[in-house]
Amino acid sequence: MEAVVIDEILTEVREALARDDWDRAVSLIEALRPADQADLFSDLEPQEQDELLPHLDVEDSADILEEMDEEEAAEVASRLEMDDLVRILDEMEPDEAADLLGDIRPEQAVRALEAMTDADEVRLLMAHEDESAGGLMTPAPVVLHRDMTVEEAITHLRRAAPDTETVYYLFVVDDDNRLVGVVSLRQLVIAEPETPIEVIMDPDVIYVQAGTDQEECARLMSRYDLLALPVTDAQGHLLGLITHDDLVEVLEEEATEDIYRLGGVPEEEDVDAPPWESLRTRLPWLVLNIATALISATVLSLFEGTIAQVAALAAFFPIVAGVSGSAGTQTLTVIVRSLALGEVEPRRGLRVLAKEVGIGIVNGIALGLLVALIAAIWKGMPALGLIVGIAMLLNLIAAGLAGVLVPLFLSLVGIDPALASPILVTTTTDTCGYFIYLGLATIALKGLL
């Protein structure tokens, strides 16, 4: 729904709340889809949220908390009366309930778990890392046994009548709850009723163990077009499922993380995050930037004599160092994204390096000639043009080298290349750029004057 429409409904809800007309407020919200309900609800003031929530259906309350931003949901939950909280948690999907319990105060979470009906299921899920398969999964709502027939399976499904979206694939287990196969709901519907499940099931199931990283789970689901990915323990017992809505969330989360890190924001932050939270992650990163900038500053200091003699040299700093920095960033962007999508393998490293250095040479010749010409004409010093041009060529080759080697090396030693590559590559292009350019100028100083 469009933001404008939600804003209009928000105004109406607020007016209804102001005159204590709960029925009107509730019916306005009930008419919306969960994602829109959550958007509207999070735009209310805390006091309005607290007044409204007890009047909503427990299903709607659960939907709203599931769809809201995790931190916001935790804030709302921590202001709830204990019995309201417990009712809502019992209504939520177990994986979402486990996430929410992990985000509120531990004392509150412990008390809520003691009172919950689904406590065991949720406790099991809370035992896993948030960003692992175990943290993403939700218990399978319906599991088939290998000895059932199609007809028995459909009756079993009808009886369970799950209201979840996780039953498009039905996983099949043996007596010991070990995962042995998968049947799609489609196969079940189109097969003859008396067919044994074992005959129509596909025994070759793609699954992960509970400790698998969420990025790897998303890669498998996206590569093999899976709607659900079963999660097992080390012995192959079925623990739960990762569903397609989790996949979409993980994909967006991982893309956002990469974009943030490449942009020098080490931890993801919401645009609405309070300023001190943004400062907490951004300021240390800028201090690190200053530390690396001091390396280039030292190089510039070494050549103070040369700069004092030919101040015109300074005009080309942004071109020699800055433009090569952009070229290095282009290269590292392609490499980092390919690493994230699993498209670059180590054995291909040399081929990619050769290609990027080749691009650096061609870029270097083309841009070197261009800036040589600009420098020669603008400053009327052909020798300056020559120096700028050669420095440009050499630094663009350095940019290509750094743009490939830095992310590949970081990835090999297990550091996220998106996090550290930009700062290391631009430090290289800055430092090399100043050193080559001013070094050449110092050597050629007689020719320049």
Added chain:
Amino acid sequence: MEAVVIDEILTEVREALARDDWDRAVSLIEALRPADQADLFSDLEPQEQDELLPHLDVEDSADILEEMDEEEAAEVASRLEMDDLVRILDEMEPDEAADLLGDIRPEQAVRALEAMTDADEVRLLMAHEDESAGGLMTPAPVVLHRDMTVEEAITHLRRAAPDTETVYYLFVVDDDNRLVGVVSLRQLVIAEPETPIEVIMDPDVIYVQAGTDQEECARLMSRYDLLALPVTDAQGHLLGLITHDDLVEVLEEEATEDIYRLGGVPEEEDVDAPPWESLRTRLPWLVLNIATALISATVLSLFEGTIAQVAALAAFFPIVAGVSGSAGTQTLTVIVRSLALGEVEPRRGLRVLAKEVGIGIVNGIALGLLVALIAAIWKGMPALGLIVGIAMLLNLIAAGLAGVLVPLFLSLVGIDPALASPILVTTTTDTCGYFIYLGLATIALKGLL
């Protein structure tokens, strides 16, 4: 499957091909899943591909072309005999066939379409823009009529026995093929057989028209957790469905596009793309970088006299200009990503601006003090420290302003903020940085000497 395993099978396939043992090669490939088949196939030499393809089942050939990189698939297809091509195209999903036909030579595509059984369906899909809902959709394999009962619907479904993954939601139409509702396969399975479809269907369907941009389609599917999104014409007639595998592809495509553009690579390129293709997009972008760098170069030129007098000033260029550039990049990254995820709305612009300028001031005071101290101690010139510190503070405020205003403005005038923001923001921080720093130095020159 792991890359190492695929490599081993690749070696075996190659050996089989070398001794013309087609059965062995084919059975090795048939044992793999489509995504792995495509990976292996694209690692073969063109000659090997051409020899092998006629020996594969038409289903496997179709799967391989569907899963391969689009450009590679078009290359393989354009080398096929016409009747092989037609058989494979008829076997492919209509939306994939339409995409492939759009990528090969027009004469070949026209001849293939003349010979195809599914030509009408595919022609209809080819009429739509690649990146619109119409270009993404595939015809619905099974459609229900509003007057059917659940039992009739299941019989209809069994008869059609579609082998596609698109039947987890069944869309319901009226006599005129207008979309009137949706039933999930789950609802169909758990409902009593004699229930009329009209009773269990949800008449409130989320749908898009064929011209809708793919990014908007993905946003809807991800927001409302949809497995399939129906596409209609302007009169509400059902044209086709966008399925969850398309959603995943669009999400990855759009994230990659943003990452590339933020990294100064205006057009997405594969890490394996030939070097001249990479040059074609990257070189012009670097030339544009030189053009903007000339602005800072001009500012530096203006202050040549000052630099010649106090060459020590140059040492702090990477800090005053470069570190502020990093701060501006942090801000624009948060804003650009929030715009892409639909989290920033224009009405919130002022609040975000105030926050980011506030961060700029706090960063400026902290980092200004730090670099002032470094400059004063390192160079033994307290006045230089003062100038560097004040320049740092002012330029970090400028970075916050530019980091918010540039992407918001670009977004308002309809330019992708990911594309142009980084270059405009760093040009601003460079130019302002040099101007403020050297301007202050010029004014205070007496104090420094």
